[in-house]
Amino acid sequence: MQARMTNPAEILPDATKGIQNIYKAIGQSGTDGKILELVHLRASQINGCSPCVFGGIKSALKNGETDERLHQVAAWRDSDLFTDAERAALEMAEAATRLADNPTSVSDEIWAAASEHFGEKELSAIVLMIALTNMFNRINTTVRQPAGATW
16 A cells, blocks of 8 residues: 555644654653553554554554563453453543444543543543544544554
């Protein structure tokens, strides 16, 4: 597959600066990097964004994630490899990504489960990571960014 155009975030460098500031804030939140990688990967899988799945796996491996767990992310509910905190974050990622599939999206029950494991700073980082992932998934699928591309 060939991209329809250069990634818009590259064409508009001021947009990239703002995005990088959000990533910096997420990184400074104290949230476990593995959890952030898991929510990124799950949202990207749901949205069918091959560059983000490819990049997410590479990044997760660099953050110490294992191949075995990464192979189970799509079926996390049926796997015993994830902690309760990771399950809560993955459930939130799915609900926030599938807005059109469920009118209540992130239900009070999903929020409460995540709140049992994460403070406001961590929840903020997880929500922002899910939102940025969904943004990049939509950009990449729209311009047909090929998997394996680096930016």
